[in-house]
Amino acid sequence: MTEISKIPAASIKSDERLKKVSVLTSLMRRPELGAVAGLVMVVIFFFFTADTSMFSLSGMMTILAPASQLGILAIAASMLMIGGEFDLSIGSMVAFAGLIFGGLLVNFGQPLWIAILFTLLFAALLGAVNGQIVIRTRLPSFIVTLAFLFILRGLTLVGLKWATGGSTQLRGISEAVGDTSIAGLFSGLAFQGFFAWLAENNLIEKFDNGMPKVAGVPVSVVWFVGLAGVATWVLLRTRVGNWIFAVGGDANAARNSGVPVDHVKTGLFALTACAAALVAIITVLDAGSTDARRGFQKEFEAIIAAVIGGSLLTGGYGSAIGAFFGAIIFGLVSIGLTYTKFDSDWFQVFLGTMLLLAVLFNNFIRRKVTGER
Amino acid sequence: MADIQSNSPAPIIEARDIVKHYGSVIALSGISMKVLEGEVLCLLGDNGAGKSTLIKTLSGVVKPSGGELLVDGKPVTFSSPRDALDAGIATVYQDLAMIPLMSVTRNFFMGREPRKGIPPFRYIDFKHCDAVTREEMHKIGIDVRDPNQAVGTLSGGERQCVAIARAVYFGAKVLILDEPTSALGVAQTSMVLKYINHVQQKGLGVIFITHNVRHAFAVGNRFTILNRGKTLGTYAKSEISIDELQNMMAGGKELQALSNELGGTI
Ligand SMILES: Nc1ncnc2c1ncn2[C@@H]1O[C@H](COP(=O)(O)OP(=O)(O)OP(=O)(O)O)[C@@H](O)[C@H]1O
Ligand SMILES: [Mg+2]
Secondary structure, eight states: OHHHHHHHHHHHHOOTTOOOOOHHHHHHTOTTHHHHHHHHHHHHHHHHHSOGGGGSHHHHHHHHHHHHHHHHHHHHHHHHHHTTOOOTTHHHHHHHHHHHHHHHHHTSOOOHHHHHHHHHHHHHHHHHHHHHHHHHHOOOHHHHHHHHHHHHHHHHHHHHHHHHTSOSEEOOHHHHHOSOTTHHHHSSEEOHHHHHHHHHTTSSOBOTTSOBSSOOEEHHHHHHHHHHHHHHHHHHHSHHHHHHHHHHHOHHHHHHTTOOHHHHHHHHHHHHHHHHHHHHHHHHHHHSOEETTTTTTHHHHHHHHHHHTTOOTTSSOOOHHHHHHHHHHHHHHHHHGGGSSSOTTHHHHHHHHHHHHHHHHHHHHHHHHHTOO | OHHHHTTSOOOSEEEEEEEEEETTEEEEEEEEEEEOTTOEEEEEEOTTSSHHHHHHHHTTSSOOSEEEEEETTEEEOOSSHHHHHHTTEEEEOTTTTOOTTSBHHHHHTTTOOOEESSGGGOEEOHHHHHHHHHHHHHHHTOOOSOTTSBGGGSOHHHHHHHHHHHHHHHOSSEEEEESTTTTOOHHHHHHHHHHHHHHHHTTOEEEEEOSOHHHHHHHOSEEEEEETTEEEEEEEGGGOOHHHHHHHHTTTOOHHHHHHHTTSOO
């Protein structure tokens, strides 16, 4: 026995293969690397081709507002993708949640906070149903949620006609909301005082009457940044985060190691649906009405942003902060083209190319970093 | 047999008449076995004999179609591997249950992550986890170059060592090892056998599956031989010789003839 224990002990002491992990390797290990590189490239591109007003404060806000709405969806979608599943119904869920929210306010005369709470809860429930169907039937989530893409879109149309007596647009939401303080959490601008102060001190552009040209940050941007931060912390630092990676990496191995796989997946589906409901609440409050086309094709955009952000389609790898950058790239390109001489219809070409490059890059990185054999 | 053991401690884990069907396939047809405190039970048998299926019923992966499981003499039903882990049963599966895309540390603590902080803001203490992972891997004879490297980049044997180190670290009562040394080098294999010995001395029960009689004989106290979903019997070390064991493991196949043909090397 003594001989046995000596052998490995000796070989451990000085392992010549032990070398310091280079900064490059640890950087390469981060899934969001591609998205950051892509962002830099896109910014450089627009720096040379776009009108300088694109990079002004107000230009940035026009880009960030749509980027943040997409980003909220993309962050949730990326977490679900890391967990090994897709949700193609989030776009339709935005419309459906919009209907529920608007209906509660207008048709049922509920106060705003009840409408918000109920919409979020209802969305979470629908998401959980999605998840349970996927788990119990073991069908690919792709096909189950594709069904829900149509079911929810159809229900929205039917429901809107019922709620409005034949129209596909439900108006009168601003009137129904009235004047409540919680509306400020979901609509309008944040940090207005700070921006006024900045203008007073001539730190930002202002109108002749002394009001700042940009009065604040859209609340959706605050949600976007906040959620990106929380999601990143959860993924990288918490137990649930570890479970999400494990479940997406190999559900069976995760289950055998004691991870409650079904709970994690159901939770992720519920979270994604809640993100859709949040976007619905924000955009419906902003517009003062809701219609059947709300959130149209957002599921694809969110998944594309997540993929650009480094999430693997096969699950188990990706990042929320990557999806954050992915959504910003999306906003930059879609809005930025209007600041250039290019026809803005190039957007889709650009998008498809980005997606293809991102997928190729992700696959390459995965093989490189994880030594996949 | 029964008389001798009546005054010894109750088995830590016991299976009674376990039956498992997969559709029309009968993987286990009424198997009983038990492990006492501080004892190594070797499960031996041909490929497809049902060894993995049996231990999967003990670790909560497979729900038996019939029969009874007892832990510390009390009947239990495991509805998930988590239940078994909570009962102190840690398992090294034949397929290892590792996630190639995740780091060594994340794999090591998967499902059992220690946390710090106050409830909604609890987080994993990765510094501590990395240190434990390094330390435990060191003990088994593998130097993890970087605990943050993905498990997919480890060699097959290194992966097996992570799985073993993990099970030993978390196994509180029973340690189940399903062919843990199949991909290991000589030094690591010896280390694992030594580990089994060590764990046994701490008073845990060990279930050890292997196709190597010498390994089984080196650490085992008792040997249960499975064949086509049935037990051929359980023997204490003193009751059986290494050659008899070898022949029973082959499930009565004509090993001798084969051995002669190959120049007596089996
Ligand atoms: N999920 C399953 N579905 C159908 N049959 C199965 C399933 N799992 C195991 N079996 C069958 O049960 C029998 C026992 O399998 P098991 O994996 O327990 O064998 P084993 O003794 O571990 O073999 P080995 O030494 O090769 O690992 C085999 O005949 C196998 O085909
Ligand atoms: Mg087996």
